[in-house]
Amino acid sequence: MSDPAPTWADEALPEDSFESVVNRRFGRRSFFKGAAAMGVVAAVPMQLTATCAPTAPAPADLTFLPIAPDATDTITVPKGYRSDVVIAWGDPLFASDGPFDITKQTSAQQARRFGFNSDFVQFLPLPKWGATDYNRALLWNNHEYTDAKMMFPGLDPATYPTLEQTEIELEAHGGTVVELQRNGDRWVAKRGSRFNRRITATTPMRISGPAASDPRVGKTTAGMLNNCGGGLTPWGTILTAEENFNQYFANNAAVADPAVKAAHTRYGIGNGATERRWENHKDRFDLAKAPNEPFKFGWVVEIDPYDPVAKPVKRTALGRLKHEAAASQLTADGRVAVYTGDDERFECLYKFVSSAKVSKDRAANRNLLDDGTLHVARFEDDGSGTWIPVVFGPELQAAGFTSQADVLIRLRDAAAALGGTKMDRPEDVEPSPATKKVYMACTNNTQRGTAGKPGTDAANPRAVNTFGHVIEITEGGGDPAATSFTWDILLLCGDPADPSTYFAGFDKTQVSPISCPDNLSFDRSGNLFIATDGAPSTWNGIFSPAPNDAIHALPVEGARRGQVKQLLSGVVACEVSSLLVADQDRVLFASIQHPGEGSTLASTTSTWPGGTPRPAVVAVTKKGRRIGS
Ligand code: FEO
Ligand code: CA
Ligand code: CA
Ligand code: CA
Numbered sequence: 001m002s003d004p005a006p007t008w009a010d011e012a013l014p015e016d017s018f019e020s021v022v023n024r025r026f027g028r029r030s031f032f033k034g035a036a037a038m039g040v041v042a043a044v045p046m047q048l049t050a051t052c053a054p055t056a057p058a059p060a061d062l063t064f065l066p067i068a069p070d071a072t073d074t075i076t077v078p079k080g081y082r083s084d085v086v087i088a089w090g091d092p093l094f095a096s097d098g099p100f101d102i103t104k105q106t107s108a109q110q111a112r113r114f115g116f117n118s119d120f121v122q123f124l125p126l127p128k129w130g131a132t133d134y135n136r137a138l139l140w141n142n143h144e145y146t147d148a149k150m151m152f153p154g155l156d157p158a159t160y161p162t163l164e165q166t167e168i169e170l171e172a173h174g175g176t177v178v179e180l181q182r183n184g185d186r187w188v189a190k191r192g193s194r195f196n197r198r199i200t201a202t203t204p205m206r207i208s209g210p211a212a213s214d215p216r217v218g219k220t221t222a223g224m225l226n227n228c229g230g231g232l233t234p235w236g237t238i239l240t241a242e243e244n245f246n247q248y249f250a251n252n253a254a255v256a257d258p259a260v261k262a263a264h265t266r267y268g269i270g271n272g273a274t275e276r277r278w279e280n281h282k283d284r285f286d287l288a289k290a291p292n293e294p295f296k297f298g299w300v301v302e303i304d305p306y307d308p309v310a311k312p313v314k315r316t317a318l319g320r321l322k323h324e325a326a327a328s329q330l331t332a333d334g335r336v337a338v339y340t341g342d343d344e345r346f347e348c349l350y351k352f353v354s355s356a357k358v359s360k361d362r363a364a365n366r367n368l369l370d371d372g373t374l375h376v377a378r379f380e381d382d383g384s385g386t387w388i389p390v391v392f393g394p395e396l397q398a399a400g401f402t403s404q405a406d407v408l409i410r411l412r413d414a415a416a417a418l419g420g421t422k423m424d425r426p427e428d429v430e431p432s433p434a435t436k437k438v439y440m441a442c443t444n445n446t447q448r449g450t451a452g453k454p455g456t457d458a459a460n461p462r463a464v465n466t467f468g469h470v471i472e473i474t475e476g477g478g479d480p481a482a483t484s485f486t487w488d489i490l491l492l493c494g495d496p497a498d499p500s501t502y503f504a505g506f507d508k509t510q511v512s513p514i515s516c517p518d519n520l521s522f523d524r525s526g527n528l529f530i531a532t533d534g535a536p537s538t539w540n541g542i543f544s545p546a547p548n549d550a551i552h553a554l555p556v557e558g559a560r561r562g563q564v565k566q567l568l569s570g571v572v573a574c575e576v577s578s579l580l581v582a583d584q585d586r587v588l589f590a591s592i593q594h595p596g597e598g599s600t601l602a603s604t605t606s607t608w609p610g611g612t613p614r615p616a617v618v619a620v621t622k623k624g625r626r627i628g629s
Helices: 018-023 031-038 163-172 258-266 394-398 404-409 411-418
Strands: 082-088 118-126 136-143 174-183 186-189 197-199 204-208 220-222 227-232 238-242 300-303 313-315 327-330 336-341 345-347 349-354 372-379 384-389 426-431 438-442 469-475 484-492 517-522 528-532 550-554 565-569 575-582 587-593 616-621
Touching: 082 136, 082 174, 082 186, 118 238, 118 616, 136 186, 136 227, 136 238, 136 587, 186 616, 227 327, 327 426, 336 426, 336 438, 372 411, 394 411, 404 411, 438 517, 469 517, 528 575, 550 575, 565 587
Parallel strands: 118 227, 118 575, 204 313, 426 517, 517 575
Antiparallel strands: 082 616, 118 136, 118 587, 136 174, 174 186, 174 197, 204 220, 227 238, 238 300, 300 313, 327 336, 336 349, 349 372, 372 384, 384 484, 426 438, 438 469, 469 484, 517 528, 528 550, 550 565, 575 587, 587 616
16 A cells, blocks of 8 residues: 555645646545545455557547646636536527526426436437538437426425426426537537427337337336436437436335335335325326336337437337446447446446347338347456346246346346346446447445445455446457456546555556546547546545536546546536537537535525526537547
């Protein structure tokens, strides 16, 4: 273990040196001594080696001067950069609607306006998928969930929720397609575009794939819930992933069938009322009346943003989980692999590989995600790994499963029966476009190694993992269809002064603090950008004031592999819930979710983006130059 004394914190440093900007305005407390004394720092895993792929092209240099961690209620970016709000909750999408008035909300209006709590963001060129010379584009954005305290002024807990409040919240979920237009160096939303569309928790949807034939699921449903992360298919459709769907369903105690009740319990559905109490007005959220309704949720949904009337499709072949995201890349023989993590403590990482090849004819890929093989990842302590097929057969039959549909519906139990590795909350998974290596954010797991819980292993090497880590996966033969892989720890996050942190072996005096990696994006040359979801609470007692969630960038190849530098600071009590480097690396989109969370509209801790706190998507630019330069 290195000397914990932070020699650099108290020295006079040049005005714009790395150390100076990182420490500016932040007093660092001696957390690491306490952490080491409590024994929360596990042995450094054996495969912590600063590897470089000799064949990989050099990534573009990340030459920007990092910003300091920041606790202010503004979006902070490096010198020379700017950030602009592209669209915020309540903004109108259609020409006939006026500006948002928070005091005049209706469900019919919310169904026509940008939804609440922005999450996964994606960018697709217009006029069509594959266009390379464009000045118009589509922006997709998830609306993960609602927070009544931050939506309804003067909220009366005695009457909440009224029927209208329930219906407003249903329409504030889902996702948005909005056209963007290039305006000089920037992108602006176009109200009234024929592509503009809302998809909500009531939009009619199709359910397809092996589990659709199971009567518990069926072939249709209304809407999608808690869409967190997502991905893009090689044919230009959106994959949007349902995550914590359990929180919408009440009264599991009233479910008569013990198998159904147990299946719901495994996914965290509670016995009593929900916090939103939609069940007071909508029978489908009351398990006493609709015990099978939750089986229609927890799926990856495919949406064609280029067709404003295309029906969204829930693809059951990708399994039923609390999906964080669904990122794809092509296999060596032209099929598609889709990676998806199950974001809960001690849950697993998955990979679906299609049976058929991706066609250049976009329409021919319409049902590609309905047929293929789902795998769960097993990480061995020696740095090897296996993708275990999650396929109904004698082993799963002996474990109590009755069909592949049953396996997909109760995927968590099937994965556990087959020996999938229980990870520290798999959040985003993202392949590098430069190397095809796959990166997984394990956001945190404060229960790891505690009484009655699984202990550390090489892939989850820290007990009481408060700050999370990032794993690098190299597919066997470099082929995303492989059934074996090797893996390495890229980052063990936290305050670099904490000896349990690791930044791919890079000099820890030259990296920014980072807590709870959540979503990932790459630029074209393979630099990794990471958005976080842990601040400010995980920084309490370490930095004062505790800084906001952030975006960081780092090379994962070359001499500066592991040099994490902070590129953006979010606003008070927000989560930087998604990010995307797009438009030939000239823009960074980011979702700013739940500004002011934990307060109320009457006494809000954030007034971003102006007066009333509103979730929003921002675009970060540098006068048309490359993000990271
Ligand atoms: Fe909605 Fe896993 O974050
Ligand atoms: Ca997330
Ligand atoms: Ca991502
Ligand atoms: Ca998260």
